[in-house]
Amino acid sequence: MTSSLDGRVAFISGAGHGIGKAAAIAMARLGATIGVNDLKEEFVQETVAAVEAAGGRAIPLAQDVSTREGMRAAVLRLASEAGRLDIHVNNAAWVRYQPLAEITPEVMDRMVEIGFKSVIWGIQAAAEAMDAERGGSIINVASIAAVRSPARSVVYSGIKAGVVGITRAAAADLGARGIRVNAVAPGAVPTEGTAKHRNVELDARRIARTPLGRLGTVEDIADAICFLAGDASRFVNADVIHLDGGASQTSLG
Numbered sequence: 001m002t003s004s005l006d007g008r009v010a011f012i013s014g015a016g017h018g019i020g021k022a023a024a025i026a027m028a029r030l031g032a033t034i035g036v037n038d039l040k041e042e043f044v045q046e047t048v049a050a051v052e053a054a055g056g057r058a059i060p061l062a063q064d065v066s067t068r069e070g071m072r073a074a075v076l077r078l079a080s081e082a083g084r085l086d087i088h089v090n091n092a093a094w095v096r097y098q099p100l101a102e103i104t105p106e107v108m109d110r111m112v113e114i115g116f117k118s119v120i121w122g123i124q125a126a127a128e129a130m131d132a133e134r135g136g137s138i139i140n141v142a143s144i145a146a147v148r149s150p151a152r153s154v155v156y157s158g159i160k161a162g163v164v165g166i167t168r169a170a171a172a173d174l175g176a177r178g179i180r181v182n183a184v185a186p187g188a189v190p191t192e193g194t195a196k197h198r199n200v201e202l203d204a205r206r207i208a209r210t211p212l213g214r215l216g217t218v219e220d221i222a223d224a225i226c227f228l229a230g231d232a233s234r235f236v237n238a239d240v241i242h243l244d245g246g247a248s249q250t251s252l253g
């Protein structure tokens, strides 16, 4: 079901680690040129090297994309250097879990800036850069926390539910221009970002309530992003693909 992405250009925010890095490698293997965004030059360079090792082409875009200016600068630079933009993935996040009573304005603001606002700035910039005739595909990384919210995740779950709403509303706005907007909603996936939030007991409980009996991998998520990026999903729009082995939609009793 995965289409060739030959000749396409894809922007991925937060591609220095985890799911974003895996998506960069997977899309590059399908032929796309990847705009590799992350906060720090060293993170970006690691993914650029991994994309090139996989035989792909990458353009480094070290930039904080939590602001409108930062996101727009990075996206337009890619479109200018690569000559076009076809795929945009809003993946970057900064995540903290806090008990309700301990949520602080500083942590909430930072999470909202990168997890929520930057998704809107990303869609806005991508829509500006995408060709009026060819259109494009925008993929937002939500979470199953939007439908099955863990403890201490009021800000995170709220943001990810918001990302689902943004996805649907942006699809309504951009469909007439041939721009599709979809989301993936991963369950628990071991990454650099989640290492500090996971432990053996928690993983075992998650696996026990997952019909497929394992945690997700970054490649599981990257492959679904590739599907949404390419022509095989050409009539999929305003949708959310849950990528959690069935955990959020079932009860194993």
Ligand SMILES: NC(=O)c1ccc[n+]([C@@H]2O[C@H](COP(=O)([O-])OP(=O)(O)OC[C@H]3O[C@@H](n4cnc5c(N)ncnc54)[C@H](O)[C@@H]3O)[C@@H](O)[C@H]2O)c1
Binding pocket: 013, 014, 015, 016, 017, 018, 019, 020, 037, 038, 039, 040, 043, 063, 064, 065, 066, 090, 091, 092, 093, 094, 095, 114, 141, 142, 143, 144, 185, 186, 187, 188, 189, 190, 191, 192, 193, 194
């Ligand atoms: N891993 C999981 O279990 C899981 C589950 C559900 C959803 N998600 C979502 O998937 C996405 C990726 O998660 P991950 O686990 O791979 O994360 P990660 O922490 O491993 O990687 C995120 C990357 O985003 C970058 N980043 C943070 N702020 C940025 C900014 N302002 N500008 C540019 N880059 C920035 C970080 O430097 C980091 O490299 C996130 O949206 C996350 O909420 C992850």
